[in-house]
Amino acid sequence: MESNIESLMHGFGIAITVQHILLMTIGVLLGILVGVLPGLGAPNGVSLLLPLTFGMQPVSAIILLSSMYWGALFGGSVTSILFNIPGEPSSVATTFDGYPMARDGRPSTALATAFGSAAFGALVGVVLITLVASWVAQFALRFGPPEYFAVYFLAFASFVGMGGTPPIKTLVALAIGFAIAAIGIDTVSGSVRLNFGIPELVKGVDFVVAVMGLFGIGELLLAVEEELHAKAVSSKIDWREVFRTVVGLPRYGWTLVRSAAIGCWMGITPGGPTAASFMSYGIAKRFAKKGVRFGTGVPEGIVAPEAADHSAGTSALLPMLSLGIPGSATAAVMMGGLMIWGLNPGPMLFIDQRDFVWGLIASMYVSNIVAVVLVLLTVPMFAALMRIPFFIIAPLIFIICTVGAYSVSNSYLDVVLMFGFGVVGYLFKKASYPLAPLVLAIVIGDKAEDAFRQAMLMSKGSLGIFFSSPLVTCLVLGGFAFLLVPQLMKLVRPHRRRAGLEPTEI
Amino acid sequence: MRSITKLLMLSGAALAVVAAQPAANAAWKPEKPIEFIATAGPGGGTDIIARTVQGIITKYKFVDRPIVVVNKGGGSGAEGYTYGKSMAGDPYKVIFGTSNAWQQPMVSKVAFNYTDLTPIAAMAQDEFLIWVKQDSPWKTAGDYLKAAKSGNLKMGGAQSKDTDEVLTRMIEKIADVKITYIPFKSGGEAAVQLAGGHIDSHVNNPSESVGQWRGGTQHPICVFSSKRLTNTDKVTATEGWSDIPTCVEQGLNIPTYQQPRTVWLPGKVTPEQAAFYVDLMKKVEDTPEWAEYIKRTSQTNTFLTGDEFQKFIKDDIEHVHQIAQEQGWLVK
Numbered sequence: 001m002e003s004n005i006e007s008l009m010h011g012f013g014i015a016i017t018v019q020h021i022l023l024m025t026i027g028v029l030l031g032i033l034v035g036v037l038p039g040l041g042a043p044n045g046v047s048l049l050l051p052l053t054f055g056m057q058p059v060s061a062i063i064l065l066s067s068m069y070w071g072a073l074f075g076g077s078v079t080s081i082l083f084n085i086p087g088e089p090s091s092v093a094t095t096f097d098g099y100p101m102a103r104d105g106r107p108s109t110a111l112a113t114a115f116g117s118a119a120f121g122a123l124v125g126v127v128l129i130t131l132v133a134s135w136v137a138q139f140a141l142r143f144g145p146p147e148y149f150a151v152y153f154l155a156f157a158s159f160v161g162m163g164g165t166p167p168i169k170t171l172v173a174l175a176i177g178f179a180i181a182a183i184g185i186d187t188v189s190g191s192v193r194l195n196f197g198i199p200e201l202v203k204g205v206d207f208v209v210a211v212m213g214l215f216g217i218g219e220l221l222l223a224v225e226e227e228l229h230a231k232a233v234s235s236k237i238d239w240r241e242v243f244r245t246v247v248g249l250p251r252y253g254w255t256l257v258r259s260a261a262i263g264c265w266m267g268i269t270p271g272g273p274t275a276a277s278f279m280s281y282g283i284a285k286r287f288a289k290k291g292v293r294f295g296t297g298v299p300e301g302i303v304a305p306e307a308a309d310h311s312a313g314t315s316a317l318l319p320m321l322s323l324g325i326p327g328s329a330t331a332a333v334m335m336g337g338l339m340i341w342g343l344n345p346g347p348m349l350f351i352d353q354r355d356f357v358w359g360l361i362a363s364m365y366v367s368n369i370v371a372v373v374l375v376l377l378t379v380p381m382f383a384a385l386m387r388i389p390f391f392i393i394a395p396l397i398f399i400i401c402t403v404g405a406y407s408v409s410n411s412y413l414d415v416v417l418m419f420g421f422g423v424v425g426y427l428f429k430k431a432s433y434p435l436a437p438l439v440l441a442i443v444i445g446d447k448a449e450d451a452f453r454q455a456m457l458m459s460k461g462s463l464g465i466f467f468s469s470p471l472v473t474c475l476v477l478g479g480f481a482f483l484l485v486p487q488l489m490k491l492v493r494p495h496r497r498r499a500g501l502e503p504t505e506i
Numbered sequence: 507m508r509s510i511t512k513l514l515m516l517s518g519a520a521l522a523v524v525a526a527q528p529a530a531n532a533a534w535k536p537e538k539p540i541e542f543i544a545t546a547g548p549g550g551g552t553d554i555i556a557r558t559v560q561g562i563i564t565k566y567k568f569v570d571r572p573i574v575v576v577n578k579g580g581g582s583g584a585e586g587y588t589y590g591k592s593m594a595g596d597p598y599k600v601i602f603g604t605s606n607a608w609q610q611p612m613v614s615k616v617a618f619n620y621t622d623l624t625p626i627a628a629m630a631q632d633e634f635l636i637w638v639k640q641d642s643p644w645k646t647a648g649d650y651l652k653a654a655k656s657g658n659l660k661m662g663g664a665q666s667k668d669t670d671e672v673l674t675r676m677i678e679k680i681a682d683v684k685i686t687y688i689p690f691k692s693g694g695e696a697a698v699q700l701a702g703g704h705i706d707s708h709v710n711n712p713s714e715s716v717g718q719w720r721g722g723t724q725h726p727i728c729v730f731s732s733k734r735l736t737n738t739d740k741v742t743a744t745e746g747w748s749d750i751p752t753c754v755e756q757g758l759n760i761p762t763y764q765q766p767r768t769v770w771l772p773g774k775v776t777p778e779q780a781a782f783y784v785d786l787m788k789k790v791e792d793t794p795e796w797a798e799y800i801k802r803t804s805q806t807n808t809f810l811t812g813d814e815f816q817k818f819i820k821d822d823i824e825h826v827h828q829i830a831q832e833q834g835w836l837v838k
Contacts, residue, residue, distance in 0.1 A: 047575070054561060141723075144704030145688075185581040185614065188689050190666030190835075192581070192615045199588050199617030203580025349717070409578060409585070450691070457688050458660060458704070 008130050011358030014059060015366055023060060024067040024367040028374050031071020035087055036079060036382075037404070042072035042088065042330040050337050058341040059359040065337060066317075066360065067367040069330050070122070073313055074375045077114045077306060078382050082107060083397055085216035085404075089207050089443050090273035090309045093281040095215060096436065097294060097301025104297050107383040108238065112245035112376065113302045117256055119372035120249070121307035124260035125267065125314025126364045133350070136268050136318055143269055145454035146465045150475035151266070152448035155275040156440065157482040159282040165434045167487075173433050177441020180205050181449070188453045200413045209405045210442050213418040214435055216401040218425020220394055242379050252303045255284055259304045263311030273312040274443050278436065280308030286486070314364065321349055321357060534778035538598050539572045545586030545603040547579040550692065551632065551713065551803075555767050556602040558799045559629075562790045569786065582606065582665050584616040591622040593772040597779035600626070601770040605669060608819055609826055613667040613835040620819065622773050626783045628766035628810040628818060629791065630800060632711040633735065634673055635726040635750065637719075639700055647728045647756035650707065654683035661685045662696035662705040667835050669765055670696075673709050673730070675829050680759055700724050711765065712804035716741060728753040730763040737804050747804050764806070766818065784811050 014020075034045030046065050053061035076088035081098035094114060101110040128136070143151070160170050183194045184204030195201035249256070259280040266276035284304035285294045294301045317331060343353055350357050385393075405418035428435055459465035467473045542560055546552035553575070560573045578586035583606045590601040601623060608620040636647060644650040653659060663670025666689040674687045688705060690696045693714035699705045701723035708715075712735075718724050719741055728751050729735060735747040754761050769787055771780055790796055791809055800807045810818050830836050 047577075050557070141698070141702035144699060144702055185584060186666075187691055188666055190582070190614055190668065190689070192584075200585075202588060202616055203578070203585035352720075409580070410576070454688050454690070457686060460686070 004130055004133065007354065007358045008362055010355075011360075011362030012366075014355055014359035015063065015363040020060065020063055020363065021366070021370070023064045024363065024370045025374070027064045027067025028071035028367060028371045031068035031073075031371075032075035032078075032375060032378065033071075034068070035072035035075020035077075037087070037400075042069050042076075043333055045072055046330055046333045046337075050333065053337065053341075058338075058343055058353075059356050061337065061341060062334065062356070062360050063363045063367065065334055066363065067371070069313075069334075070364075070367055070371045071374075072330075073122075073310060074115060074118060074371055077118065078111065079400075081110045081114060081302075082382060082385055083216065083393075083400075084219045085397065085401065086211050089211070089439075090277050090313065091305075092211060092215075092274070092439050093277040093305035093436070094302060094309075096281065096305075097297050097299075099219075099297075100295065101297030101299075101302065102386060106297070107386045108241045108379055109245050109299075110297070110302060111379045111382060112242045113249070113299050114306045115372055115375045115379070116246045116249045117252070117259070117303040117307040118310040119368060120256050121260045121263055121310035121312075122314045122368045123365075124307075125264060125311040126361065126368065128264050128311075128315055129318050129361055129364070133318060133322065136315070136322075140268055140318075142471060145451045145458060146468065146472045147269075147475065149448060149451035149455055150466065150472050150479065151269050151271045152275065152444050152451060153479040154475055154482065155266070155271060155279045155444065156437075156448070157479040158279045158286075159440060160437060160483065165432070169433050170437050173428070173435070173437040174441045177438040178445045178449075180210065180442050181445030187446075187450050188457075198413070200411065203409070204446075205417060205442070206408045206414065207443055208408050209414045209418045210421050211439060212401045212404055213421025213423075214425035214428070214439065216397055217419060217422025218429060218435075220397055221422060221426040222429055223390070223394070239380065242376055246376070249303070252300055255300050255303050256307050258287075259284065259307035260311040263308035263313075264315045266308070267312035267315030268318065271312075272316065272444075273309045275440075276312035277305035277309040278440050280304045317364075321360075534597070534776065534782050536569060536571045536598065536782070539574060540569065540598050540600060542573060542575045543586045543589060543599060543601045544575055544577050545579060545583035545601065545606065547577055550579065551711065552583070552602050552604060552767070553577060553579075554803075555629070555799075558795070559602075559787070559790050562793050562795045563786065565795070566789075566793065568789050581616070582610065582668065584610060584614075584618065587618045587620075587623070588616065590770060590772050591618040594622075595774040596772050597775045597782075599772055600783060601772070603768050603770065604765055605768070605822055607768055607770065608823055609668065609672075612823070612827060612830055613837060615837050620770075623770040624773055624775050624780050625815050625819070626769040626771055626780060626811065627787050628768050628808060628815055629787060630767045630805040631764040631808050632713075632767065632803070632805050634669075634709050634711060634730045634763050634765070635715075636707055636728050636753065637697070637700060637710055637715055637724050637726050638707050639703055639724050640722050642706070644727065646751070647753050647758040650727060651677075651681045651683060651758065653706075654681065654685055657684045659683075659685050659707065660688055660705040662688050662690055662699050662708040664691070664693045664696060665689055667830070667833075670709050672826055672829050673760075673763055675833055676760055676763070677758065679829075679832075697724065712747065713802075716804070726750050728756050728758065730760050732761045735804060737801060739801075766808075766810070767805075 030049070031042070031045065034042060045068055049065060049068060053064060076086070076091045077094050077098070080086045080091040080094045081102050084095050084099040086092045086095055098110045098114060160174065179194070184202055186193050192202055262280045262283065263276045266272060266279065281301065281304050284300050288294060288300060292298050292300060343349065343356065401418060402415055405414045406412070408414055425435060428438070455465050466476050542556045544553040544556040556575050560575050563569055563573060578589050583603055586601055587603065587607055590599060593599045607623065610616055611619040636650060638644050638650065644653055661674050663674065671687050671689065674685055678685055690699065693708070693710040696705065696708040697710055697715045697718050700708055701718055715724065719726065722742070730753050732752065734752060735750065737747040740746040771783060788809060791807070
């Protein structure tokens with residue numbers, strides 16, 4: 001551990017140069033831009049930038065690309081909070097409380113809370129990488145298909161069991177989500193499923209297309225109907241507000257620490273940032289004090305998913321470096337970059353390319369600080385967007401969603417699907433079905449299915465494989481506990497809390 | 507270049523994809539930006555080759571129009587090929603793929619076939635090896651097959667009914683064993699599962715597992731090639747690619763099994779347009795950057811075009827068709 005700190009200091013020597021700080025600033029700014037524009041997203045941004053890095057030193061190149069990644073992670077929360085359009089799968093959970101808070105006239109507070117807790121999460125993730133890199137890498141290897149399935153099960157259970165909405169509605173939403181996730185080629189059998197004779201559907205339904213419709217367009221339809229948004233929100237734009245929010249974050253210390261821990265755990269156990277943010281939100285809701293009504297714009301509801309998202313996003317880079325498995329689409333592009341620069345990701349990277357690895361880790365500290373300062377500076381600018389009257393912003397949201405859906409893979413079908421999802425989102429809200437389980441199932445449903453079927457192939461059909469080692473047994477039992485304990489509690493103490501998942505009044 | 511043009515013309519005519527036309531005198535040149543479609547997600551082998559070719563063309567200014575790489579890897583690559591099919595007649599879309607182009611339509615109900623596209627070239631051949639965990643007791647293919655007699659060995663691989671599973675079924679048939687094949691999303695995932703000991707082996711390409719080999723979590727026991735690999739660089743302290751015995755040497759009689767990296771245009775393009783790209787890819791192959799890419803990924807350099815490429819496809823289809831039929835994979 002001591003040698004790790006020594007290496008880190010060495011890394012700082014490499015990362016902190018004028019040229020590198022400049023690259024970080026450029027990377028972060030570009031990242032914020034691609035993060036804010038839905039449909040563009042971090043993976044596309046990084047792949048657009050990749051050809052420019054071929055002539056650079058590998059360390060400089062990875063600093064530029066990873067800074068862009070941090071910027072995009074921060075930027076992704078902006079549209080979630082202001083317009084209810086998540087730019088990245090992992091920022092869906094941020095919309096649950098971020099958007100109501102922004103609508104409530106406190107966009108600066110919502111943004112600053114999100115950025116502050118995200119920065120905390122990222123920092124915890126980097127510290128974890130610094131201190132226990134080798135142990136973590138070994139631990140991640142213990143996850144085979146049954147363990148993966150158990151982790152996904154845990155994520156579903158922690159979200160589903162938390163109550164609020166009637167369990168049967170949650171199950172319906174989940175089932176629809178699973179069906180949508182099943183569209184396209186099935187990994188295990190190799191056959192095409194549920195494409196309804198439309199050849200293009202073989203690629204499956206992209207997550208971005210689904211959420212832009214469900215959230216962006218769905219919300220727009222509701223707003224038009226209720227005419228509630230017809231007036232602009234008179235948001236206070238105040239530097240002191242940003243400052244006060246960030247300084248006040250330690251009040252949510254326990255939520256911060258717990259969420260960052262969940263994030264790290266899910267980042268390492270390759271559950272990923274999306275599952276992490278959902279799970280963290282679900283657990284925060286479970287542990288909330290009486291009277292804290294999640295879904296109406298409470299700060300904890302922003303702190304929990306953001307801190308978990310960023311700590312997971314950061315610690316997910318570790319498997320990429322040490323094992324050569326990318327934890328996310330963006331990490332996959334960066335890994336392609338590593339190979340083009342002539343480096344081989346994998347266990348030997350830490351030994352062969354010490355300067356590169358520790359330069360990158362040190363740069364994570366520095367560029368996250370650069371990123372949080374830059375995004376905090378942009379808060380008033382973004383918050384000002386809320387002042388624009390609804391009749392101007394509504395067509396803009398419409399255009400953003402349309403262009404965003406099209407640009408995912410240059411396909412008109414995606415635009416049609418996106419509008420279809422918009423109608424679904426509207427109907428869900430009208431019938432007060434929860435959207436969150438639907439989204440969660442779309443994002444990790446097919447992964448959970450693959451893991452389950454791979455496990456079944458391994459065990460030749462015996463469910464005993466989910467109790468074959470202490471690790472997987474604990475995960476499965478934990479999942480059941482999350483699922484059943486709240487129901488039992490309800491029997492014991494009926495109607496202790498009645499916090500709806502979605503606010504009833506929009 | 508003229509002979510290549512002629513070859514391509516011949517193959518085009520044979521395929522009846524393009525009607526025989528008198529060769530125009532003026533050579534075709536692109537006047538718009540060109541789109542490279544990688545039939546794989548960012549970071550996959552097909553994505554890397556598309557980006558490498560893009561980089562080389564841009565560096566040497568072989569084309570004075572910009573080139574963009576677009577990933578259409580959905581449905582194990584079917585997304586990209588289907589897109590290519592729908593772009594018939596557009597010479598500004600270049601599709602990068604593998605043998606998937608003709609293997610996938612055989613085993614799943616996808617909406618394209620390779621005959622919907624205009625073949626340009628097979629630019630490299632990726633090798634396959636049997637990999638086992640570093641501390642596994644099996645040192646040779648013989649040991650491995652002996653262990654496989656128990657029927658309990660688990661082989662991981664990328665996708666279902668694709669090259670990895672076809673190879674696994676070939677091993678089963680030739681050695682008369684039963685192996686449980688577990689499909690993952692990519693070879694990289696299979697490599698990590700092997701490192702963790704969740705599966706017993708996989709048949710990854712060299713570039714998919716070189717990092718793991720250097721890191722000492724797994725090592726190759728044999729390569730499916732008629733002769734040993736030529737790259738003599740050491741990967742670990744003591745071993746390199748050229749030290750790996752062939753599977754035939756060790757009594758597993760599968761002399762060659764390779765994955766071609768293929769390049770296509772949409773259907774209904776003119777012979778001049780196709781010839782332009784054949785020539786362009788040929789130029790790319792003559793650069794030191796290409797040689798470096800081939801060496802780094804331990805692939806074998808080839809340039810199959812025209813009749814040779816057609817013959818390669820026909821032979822491969824015949825071979826895979828037989829396996830697919832035995833396994834009951836064929837779709838009507």
